[in-house]
Amino acid sequence: xxxxxxxxxxxxxxxxxxxxxxxxxxxxxxxxxxxxxxxxxxxxxxxxxxxxxxxxxxxxxxxxxxxxxxxxxxxxxxxxxxxxxxxxxxxxxxxxxxxxxxxxxxxxxxxxxxxxxxxxxxxxxxxxxxxxxxxxxxxxxxxxxxxxxxxxxxxxxxxxxxxxxxxxxxxxxxxxxxxxxxxxxxxxxxxxxxxxxxxxxxxxxxxxxxxxxxxxxxxxxxxxxxxxxxxxxxxxxxxxxxxxxxxxxxxxxxxxxxxxxxxxxxxxxxxx
Numbered sequence: 001x002x003x004x005x006x007x008x009x010x011x012x013x014x015x016x017x018x019x020x021x022x023x024x025x026x027x028x029x030x031x032x033x034x035x036x037x038x039x040x041x042x043x044x045x046x047x048x049x050x051x052x053x054x055x056x057x058x059x060x061x062x063x064x065x066x067x068x069x070x071x072x073x074x075x076x077x078x079x080x081x082x083x084x085x086x087x088x089x090x091x092x093x094x095x096x097x098x099x100x101x102x103x104x105x106x107x108x109x110x111x112x113x114x115x116x117x118x119x120x121x122x123x124x125x126x127x128x129x130x131x132x133x134x135x136x137x138x139x140x141x142x143x144x145x146x147x148x149x150x151x152x153x154x155x156x157x158x159x160x161x162x163x164x165x166x167x168x169x170x171x172x173x174x175x176x177x178x179x180x181x182x183x184x185x186x187x188x189x190x191x192x193x194x195x196x197x198x199x200x201x202x203x204x205x206x207x208x209x210x211x212x213x214x215x216x217x218x219x220x221x222x223x224x225x226x227x228x229x230x231x232x233x234x235x236x237x238x239x240x241x242x243x244x245x246x247x248x249x250x251x252x253x254x255x256x257x258x259x260x261x262x263x264x265x266x267x268x269x270x271x272x
Contacts, residue, residue, distance in 0.1 A: 066114055219238040
């Protein structure tokens with residue numbers, strides 16, 4: 001039996017995010033007796049991260065401040081963030097057949113680089129499941145994760161020669177297509193996010209719509225460490241994850257436009 005107080009609580013919290021289609025069902029039980037949240041709702045995580053802020057008149061507010069090891073900083077507004085995502089979709093995703101993109105998760109092995117943020121947001125805007133793999137893992141650890149999710153596309157940065165050789169070995173073995181974020185021509189590798197793909201600076205042909213994603217569609221997969229055995233891929237949904245993340249940010253971190261939150265965690269881990 002579903003606790004009605006719990007259902008009432010999560011119905012109220014669902015109002016924190018934007019829905020293209022508001023859920024009529026808050027908590028339901030599946031055939032496997034698992035609980036499903038917001039079953040018939042439709043939303044988009046990238047829309048909530050970017051467009052919602054722009055539509056509320058905060059497009060020129062700073063969304064992210066990048067800081068490199070030399071303490072150089074670069075500010076990215078919500079308007080700029082949306083533009084970068086659209087550039088990525090046009091210059092990368094539209095080069096592939098949409099069926100190939102939707103069939104398998106996109107692997108991102110550039111977890112400490114801002115390019116991973118653009119990659120993740122682009123996946124979520126376009127409705128593609130993604131998996132961020134901690135980039136400092138061994139060749140074997142990266143390979144087994146790519147193999148388990150059966151990815152066909154790997155997004156990474158091949159600046160480091162040793163890392164490049166490691167990835168190219170995996171590419172050959174698993175027959176992957178590589179999207180390379182190379183910053184070798186840039187002065188600040190961790191800050192200048194307009195790498196080879198985005199530096200083309202061609203005017204995007206059109207504005208790319210935010211896909212209306214079913215609340216229970218897999219948004220991303222994140223692996224356990226696998227230090228005591230084969231790593232396990234944990235699947236995170238779209239609507240339920242987004243509501244909980246927004247609730248946590250507001251209630252536990254009291255995030256608002258006047259605060260700056262230091263996110264020192266790697267995107268290859270859940271808190272990152």
